[in-house]
Amino acid sequence: MARTLAVIGDRWTLLILRDCFLGVRRFERFQERLGVTRHVLSDRLRKLVAAGVLEKRAYQERPPREEYRLTAMGLELHPAIIHLVQWGDRWLSDDHGAPLQHIHRGRGHRFQAQLTCADCGEVVGPRDVTVAANPALAQRLELPDEGRSPDTAWQQGG
Amino acid sequence: MARTLAVIGDRWTLLILRDCFLGVRRFERFQERLGVTRHVLSDRLRKLVAAGVLEKRAYQERPPREEYRLTAMGLELHPAIIHLVQWGDRWLSDDHGAPLQHIHRGRGHRFQAQLTCADCGEVVGPRDVTVAANPALAQRLELPDEGRSPDTAWQQGG
DNA sequence: CATTTAAGGTTCCAAAAAGGAACTCAATAG
DNA sequence: CTATTGAGTTCCTTTTTGGAACCTTAAATG
Known part of the structure; x- marks a missing residue:
């Protein structure tokens, strides 16, 4: 999650991406639709391109004009x-x-x-998903333990 | 999306909520796991409670101690x-x-x-979902039109 | 009784990020 | 020659964060 938020976790980035899914591609359009300052927009688009979420491509050469499109990585943010x-x-x-x-x-x-499991196709709610340490890794992260296992600890019981 | 981001759209809030789903409930635990400053954590928790995403409840009275739990609204952020x-x-x-x-x-x-349609149960990708103005509303929002309809405009077609 | 520990915060100040508005650059239109 | 459009930069002010210390209630320790 921390990794994800390092890429999309700020006030504007998800709004920019939402507009991408609505078909917006150009600097001026993002700017007028979102009301973000040009400075911040420029910075966010550059970072999204650097991260591989968007790609910048010329849609004409004289005068040079660029547009931003979702990459495969960006498209997978859709859900x-x-x-x-x-x-x-x-x-x-x-x-x-x-x-x-x-x-x-x-x-x-x-x-x-609706969220479902790609393996078995079942619809899943919060209580149907739990976490386990990746067996390929040493245990870097201690899970909290306040008397319950993490898979039930979120429940409203009590 | 703007409404959603007004509630969860900052550097720390989604990390806090992720920890909630992992069973974390207490101020000190959030603070030590996330490394967020106490000041910001306090502010974010207060805002999440005000928004109805978390609720604050006492888990003991002497000395008074509080914990934060996901509400129904908060649980629906799970997907x-x-x-x-x-x-x-x-x-x-x-x-x-x-x-x-x-x-x-x-x-x-x-x-x-996996993202599926709750109505028909089909798996859906980015190209299977399109948008339409809510018929109950006057058209407040002009969709971009750069020669394509919005439902295909995101495609990588050249 | 004074001190320490623990949970759950506040307060204060410096550093980083965002907002606002004007300016740049290249090319084309009139 | 001037204006316009698209895509940015630059400069300066206001807001948010980060860091560290301090406060409060209440129990536990000596």
Whole structure:
């Protein structure tokens, strides 16, 4: 998580990426849509390119103009971004609901995100996922132990 | 997305919530695990409680001691957090891989997150989801139009 | 009784990041 | 020759962080 946040964990980066998924590619468009200062936008785009999340390519040569596109790495942020957006739509909407709805293309109905296990296809909730130390590594990280195992410790019981 | 980021969009909040899902509940534990300054931690916890993502409850009265737990709202961030963690594990791991692995409890195998449609159960990728203006709202937001419709504009097509 | 320990914070000041507005550069349009 | 567009930089002010010390309640120790 710390690694992920080092790349996308600041006030603007996820908004930039969200706009990328909506088709925005150009500096001026990001700037006018987000209201971020040009300075910060320039910095964030440069870092995203350096991290491999976006790539910069010329879309014309005279005059030289550049655009930013999601790489394969960037495209794989899609599930996380969808879930974050839908969480906000669900819990933080004002009276009228979200301004945009997600649609499942090819099916035509509304798209509601759901987390499943790629191996067995089951829908999973928070209590269905637990963690284990990577056997390939020495134990670098001590898990907290306040009398419960970590897999149940999040529960509201008590 | 802007609404979501107003709640969870800073350098520390998602790390705090990740630790919540790992069973951490107490101020001191967050502080020692994350290395965040007490000042910032105090501020973030207060804001998360105010937003309804965490709740503060006493776990003993003499001396008074408090702990922080995920609410229903907070628990629903689980899919987003899982996806973010797995994205980092996949794209940003050093040579040895992630320190922790996710396990599908009750199945016993590794858990690999996958985004599906809650309506029809299909696995969906970036190109399967599109957006439409909420019909219940006037069109407040102009989508970018650089010669493509937004649903295909993200594609790498040349 | 004075001291120490523990949890859960505040306060204060220096350093880093973000906001705002103007300026640059290259090329094309009028 | 002047204005415009796209994509940035530069400079300066305001906000946020980081670091370290201090405070409070209450029990435990000597």
